[in-house]
Amino acid sequence: MSSDQPRRDLILAANAGSSSLKITLFTTLDPEVAKERGRSVEFVLNCSISSIMSPPVKAVFKSRSSFDDKANKKEQDPGLGQEGDGRDKVKDHETAFQWFLGCLKEVASIDKERIGWVCHRVVHGGDYHDPVVITEESYHDIEHLSDLAPLHNGAALSVIQACIKALPNAKSIAYFDTTFHRPIPPHIASYAIKQEVAEKRGLKKYGFHGLSYSYILRAVAKHLGKPPEELNLIALHLGSGASACAIKNGESLDTSMGLTPLSGLPGATRSGAIDPSLIFHYTNRAGRITHDPKSAAHVGVSLAEEILNKDSGWKAMTGTTDFATISSKAELSNPDPTISSRNPNRLAFDLFVDAILNCIGSYHLKLEGQVDALVFAGGIGERSVELREVVGRRVRCLGYQRLDGERNGSADGSVEVVQVSEEGSEISLGVEGEQRKKRILVCHTDEQFEMANDCASDTSRWEKQHSSTG
Numbered sequence: 275m276s277s278d279q280p281r282r283d284l285i286l287a288a289n290a291g292s293s294s295l296k297i298t299l300f301t302t303l304d305p306e307v308a309k310e311r312g313r314s315v316e317f318v319l320n321c322s323i324s325s326i327m328s329p330p331v332k333a334v335f336k337s338r339s340s341f342d343d344k345a346n347k348k349e350q351d352p353g354l355g356q357e358g359d360g361r362d363k364v365k366d367h368e369t370a371f372q373w374f375l376g377c378l379k380e381v382a383s384i385d386k387e388r389i390g391w392v393c394h395r396v397v398h399g400g401d402y403h404d405p406v407v408i409t410e411e412s413y414h415d416i417e418h419l420s421d422l423a424p425l426h427n428g429a430a431l432s433v434i435q436a437c438i439k440a441l442p443n444a445k446s447i448a449y450f451d452t453t454f455h456r457p458i459p460p461h462i463a464s465y466a467i468k469q470e471v472a473e474k475r476g477l478k479k480y481g482f483h484g485l486s487y488s489y490i491l492r493a494v495a496k497h498l499g500k501p502p503e504e505l506n507l508i509a510l511h512l513g514s515g516a517s518a519c520a521i522k523n524g525e526s527l528d529t530s531m532g533l534t535p536l537s538g539l540p541g542a543t544r545s546g547a548i549d550p551s552l553i554f555h556y557t558n559r560a561g562r563i564t565h566d567p568k569s570a571a572h573v574g575v576s577l578a579e580e581i582l583n584k585d586s587g588w589k590a591m592t593g594t595t596d597f598a599t600i601s602s603k604a605e606l607s608n609p610d611p612t613i614s615s616r617n618p619n620r621l622a623f624d625l626f627v628d629a630i631l632n633c634i635g636s637y638h639l640k641l642e643g644q645v646d647a648l649v650f651a652g653g654i655g656e657r658s659v660e661l662r663e664v665v666g667r668r669v670r671c672l673g674y675q676r677l678d679g680e681r682n683g684s685a686d687g688s689v690e691v692v693q694v695s696e697e698g699s700e701i702s703l704g705v706e707g708e709q710r711k712k713r714i715l716v717c718h719t720d721e722q723f724e725m726a727n728d729c730a731s732d733t734s735r736w737e738k739q740h741s742s743t744g
C-alpha cells in the first residue's frame with residue numbers, strides 16, 4: 275500500500291433486519307493486543323436505524339467514550355435524524371445505509387475511506403458453509419435464496435449494493451445465520467416428505483440467528499469458565515424474530531426455525547409454526563404472487579407468505595410489535611384462567627410463553643437433562659423481566675435454578691452475561707447421575723461483533739477471494 279493511501283483500519287458490520295438496520299464500526303487490534311484482550315476488534319460506534327418502512331425513521335447512535343462527545347449527544351438529543359438532517363430521505367435499507375455513511379464525519383469525525391472491510395449479516399446462506407467475499411457469483415446465490423428469507427436477504431442485498439457503490443475499495447463479506455446450524459443431524463434437519471424432492475429443492479431445516487448463537491456460546495463459555503465444546507445450552511434469541519436452539523457440546527443440535535425464519539416461535543409480525551393447511555383456509559388466494567412495493571427487494575412471495583411473515587405475530591394480535599407494551603397490558607398478576615379470552619395482550623404473552631416452553635421441554639429431553647444453562651438473549655430476552663420470570667417459574671420442575679427476583683429485575687442486557695438465577699444446589703435430572711447446575715442467564719448478544727471479530731481474526735483470508743465491484 276502506498277503511503278498516500280488512507281489507513282484502512284476499520285471494519286463495518288451491517289445487520290439488516292426486517293424493518294431495522296444495525297450498523298457497528300470496529301477498529302482492528304494489533305495481534306499482540308488482540309491476544310491479550312481475547313478479541314480482534316474494539317468497538318467504535320453503533321447506529322440503530324429502525325422503523326425504516328414506517329416513518330418517522332428512528333436513529334440512535336452509541337459510541338465508545340473517546341468518541342463520546344458528538345455521538346452520545348446525538349443519542350440524548352436525536353436532533354440528527356430530525357427534519358433537515360436528511361433522515362426524511364431514508365425510505366429503505368439502501369437509503370438508510372447511505373444516510374449513515376453521510377453522517378459518519380459529522381457524528382464521529384470518521385473518514386469513510388478508513389473502512390477496509392464490511393461484514394454483512396445475510397440470514398439465509400443456503401449451502402454456504404463459511405463466510406464469503408461478495409462476488410458476482412455469491413451475490414446471485416444470495417439473491418436466489420431471497421424467496422426463502424423474504425424479510426431479510428433482500429434487505430441485506432440492497433445494503434450490499436449501496437456499500438459496493440459507496441465504498442468501492444472495501445471488501446464486502448457475507449456472514450450467514452445458517453452456518454452455525456450445519457451440524458444439526460439429518461434426522462432432525464429433514465422433513466418427512468419425498469427425499470428426492472427435498473434434495474433437489476434444498477427443502478430442509480436450515481435454522482437462523484446463528485451469528486447470535488455463536489456469540490452466546492462463546493460469551494457463556496467465558497462466563498462459566500468452561501470450554502465451548504463441553505457446553506450444553508438451551509439458548510433463546512427473542513427479538514423481532516424469535517428462535518430457540520439446543521446446543522450440545524458446543525454445536526447446534528436443533529433449532530426452532532426451519533427452511534425459512536417463519537417457523538417455530540411467533541415474532542413481531544410473523545406467525546411462527548402453524549398447521550400448513552391453515553393457509554388454504556385463511557384466504558383462497560393464498561398462492562397468488564404479491565409484489566409489495568414496500569418490500570426491500572422484489573422477491574416473489576405468495577400472498578400466504580406475505581400474510582404469515584408480515585401481517586401476523588404481535589402486530590396482528592395486539593396492534594403493536596413492542597413486547598414491553600404487550601407485557602404491561604397483559605394483566606400478568608390476574609390469575610383468572612379466562613383472562614386471555616378477553617385480553618389480546620395476555621393471549622399474545624401466554625401464547626409466546628407456551629411456544630417457548632414447547633422448545634425448552636423438547637430440547638431438555640434431547641440434551642438428556644444435561645443442560646449447563648438456559649440463556650435469554652435478543653431484545654425481548656434481554657429486557658423482558660416479566661417473560662423471564664414466568665418462564666423461569668415454569669422450568670423449575672426440570673431442575674433449573676430458582677430465579678433471583680432482584681437479579682432478574684436488574685438485568686437489562688447491559689452486561690455481556692449475567693446470571694439471574696440463585697446459586698442453589700445442583701439438582702440432577704440427567705442421565706447417569708451427571709450433575710450440571712442448570713443456571714438461568716441473560717446474554718447481551720451482538721451479531722455485528724461476531725462478524726467483525728471473525729473478520730479481523732485473519733484478514734488475509736479475504737485477499738485470496740476475488741471481490742466484485744459490479
Ligand SMILES: Nc1ncnc2c1ncn2[C@@H]1O[C@H](COP(=O)(O)OP(=O)(O)O)[C@@H](O)[C@H]1O
Nearest residue numbers: 291513514515595596597598652653654657658
Ligand atoms: N423493555 C423491553 N421489554 C420487552 N421487550 C422489549 C423491550 N425493549 C425492546 N423489546 C422488544 O425487543 C424487540 C427488538 O429486539 P431485537 O433483538 O433488537 O430485534 P431485531 O434485531 O430482530 O430487530 C422489539 O420489537 C421489542 O418488542
Ligand SMILES: CC(=O)OP(=O)(O)O
Nearest residue numbers: 291482513514515535
Ligand atoms: C432470522 C431472523 O428472524 O432475524 P431477526 O430476528 O433479526 O429478524
Ligand SMILES: [Mg+2]
Nearest residue numbers: 291513514515
Ligand atoms: Mg435481530
